[in-house]
Amino acid sequence: KVGIAKPEQEKKTANENLFSQTCIHLDNLPGELNESELRAEFQGFAIKDIIITRREDGSTAGFCLIDFSNESDQKRSIEQKQCFLLKGKEIAIRAAYKGKLSILIAPQIVISEPRPPTNKFQPPAGFPRQIVHSFPIELLNTLPQFQFRERISIITQVYQAQQVVQRLLKEDCLGFDTESQINWNGGPNNLTIVQIANRHEAWIFIIRALRGISALIPLFTSDVPQKVCFAVTGDIDQLRSIQQFEPHGFVEVADVSRMIGVSDTGMQRLCANLLGVRIDKKESTSNWGRNILTDKQIVYAATDAFVSRWVYESVWEYKRRGLSLPPIEHVECKEEECDxxxxxxxxxxxxxxxxxxxxxxxxxxxxxxxxxxxxxxxxxxxxxxxxxxxxxxxxxxxxxxxxxxxxxxxxxxxxxxxxxxxxxxxxxxxSRKAQQQNKIEQLKESQIKKEESVSQKEEYVPQKEEIDSKNEDHDIKIQEQDHQKEEQDTEKEAEDLKNEKSDLNHATK
The missing domain is CATH 3.30.70.330 (RRM (RNA recognition motif) domain)
Structure with a gap:
């Protein structure tokens, strides 16, 4: 562990070197905007170049960079044009970060196609597991914690870094990650270390001690070995904000996991799902800008790099054994409303x-x-x-x-x-407690009502039998009355017939 002291002059110019002296950053741009409209708005300023970021449909991505020919025009534009209106939107202006400028001008990052590792996979206990499409986050704490406890080397000298890089270039697959000091004041995060691991060893490169990443460029620009990482494009962006290079051999672990039907993308869930281990991420928000890293930070950094490679190898092993999951059927659902x-x-x-x-x-x-x-x-x-x-x-x-x-x-x-x-x-x-209490009371009330309805039903049964019996007696009486009426009608018809015969005989005589 080596602490590097900055010279006084470097401390004074640290913030100045962070910003471009001629370039400004414009935020909150309207979607439809062309370069000529911006040039017209900044008429009278010596504009050297305009870089407008655009989406695939041609609309702006909301921000752009304007590079002036001199420093005075940059300062004057920030003073005079702050929060000016452009197509009904207020445009915010500030000095551009050098890192942001270099990222925009740099060529597009192309992630390499994954290749199956040649080394034999070292399975953890209980491998293979019954994998799922998405591991439940609430079950993470039920798994054993994993930490990398093999050899860890801290690299602070350029010649050491060069020697390690020559050794790493002979590897087939490496785990890769970076750590940055979070800037809570709204500026870019400051990349402080790069960690790389193979199966048995991890190396932590202290960027400040190495005065940049020049010693690592041969590794970053080589197709071999594969450098597997989570959220690799963000790491490459931060590296290229320090020094420009054309990345080769970088692979996104989360993309590879989809080969076996797993939809998880984060390190914690993939480690839990595929390897059955838990990774503690508490140190991710610690102070990575300190001169001397703590033991916990060192172990955390090495673990992050190692498990990237371990998860990558496990995906290929599941695929080799034919244990891929079937694809998830796409079901359209309404977005959950926020309560x-x-x-x-x-x-x-x-x-x-x-x-x-x-x-x-x-x-x-x-x-x-x-x-x-x-x-x-x-x-x-x-x-x-x-x-x-x-x-x-x-x-x-x-x-x-x-x-x-x-x-x-x-x-x-x-x-x-x-x-x-x-x-x-x-x-x-x-109050959630009040809600729970209300639910309990509602359940009690519903239970009481249910019991009352059951008792009422039981009382109702004998009453119904009595009513049914009375109804049957009434029906019998009605039937008897109908029968008597039918007999009376029959007798009346017979008497009428007799009278008709008598009348007929009388008429004949």
Whole structure:
């Protein structure tokens, strides 16, 4: 473990080197926009180049970069054109990050086709497992935790990195991952380490100590070995923000898992589903910018790289054994509506650039677990220190609603991004305990009603028998009366017939 001290001059220029001196970043662009319209808006500025990011349908992706010929035009554009209106939308302007500029100009990332590993797979205990399409997250804690406990080397010297790279180029398949220091102020995350692992060893490259990634470029640009990773495009983007290179041999593990019908994409679920082990991700939000990594961070980093390779190999082993799952039938379903009465806290004044994941991590670092975060679609513009800032609001669902007051006392007013958040109890909140109590009472009432209906039914049965008996007697009497009436009618007909004969005889005489 080696700590590298920065020279004073480098510390002073660190923030300056983060931003481009001639390029600006424009946010909130309208969907239909062409380069000539932007040039007309910035008439009078010496524009060198305009890069508009677009989707497949030709519409803008919401942001673009404008590169000026000189630094003065960049500063003047930020001062004069901040929050100007373009086709009814307010456009936010800031100095562009150098990393963002290099990523946009760089060629598109092409993920390599996966190849089956040549080495024999080392199965964990209980392999093969009865895999499922998606592993239930609530069962993760029932599995044994796995940590990489083989040899781990910390690489801080360029010559060491070069030697390791020459050795790794002879491998067939490597697990790969990176760790970054999260920037809670809204800027890009700072990539700090690269971790690589084979079957028996892991290497952690300290980027700051190596003064960049030049020593690793031969490995990143080689088709062999395969470098398998989760969310590999994000890692490549961060690496190329440090130094440009054309990536080769990188494979996305989540894409490969679909070969056997598994829809899980995250590391934790895939490890649980395919290997039957649990990976602890608590260290993912720790301080990766420290000079000396902790033992927990070292083990975590090595484990991440190793299990990427392990999961990749297990997919091919399941496929080789013919244990793939049948495809899931596509069923269209309506999007689940959000029940606002289930949320405990209202959160406001959130910097619009803050994501749900970042917000959860901030609360998690303070010891509070947020089950769910929902942001409102409405974005509000506020003025702060002469600048226009976009903020939003939302709702938080806690794991334990009894700690609402504690969270408000500790977290209300803390800075996240560029703003201080506000917290208060949700006015629409209906206590989950009260809901459960209501459900219990409703169940009791329904049970009582059911019992009463059963007893009423039992009482009703003998009453019904008596009524039926009376009805039968009444029917018999009616039948007897009808029979008597029929006899009377018959006698009357006979008498009438006799009278007719008598009249006929009399008429004949």
């Amino acid at each position: 606002v009465t289930q949320f405990d806290l209202e959160i406001g004044n959130i910097d619009s650039s803050v994501t749900q994941k970042q917000l959860k991590r901030v609360f998690q670092q303070e010891g509070f677990f947020i089950r769910k975060v929902v942001f409102n679609d409405q974005i509000i513009q506020i003025h702060r220190q002469g600048q226009m800032i976009q903020v939003k609001s939302g709702l938080l669902m806690l794991d334990n609603e009894d700690i609402c007051e504690q969270i408000i006392d500790k977290m209300n007013g803390i800075m996240i991004g560029k703003t201080a958040i506000t917290l208060k109890k949700s006015e629409l909140k209906v």
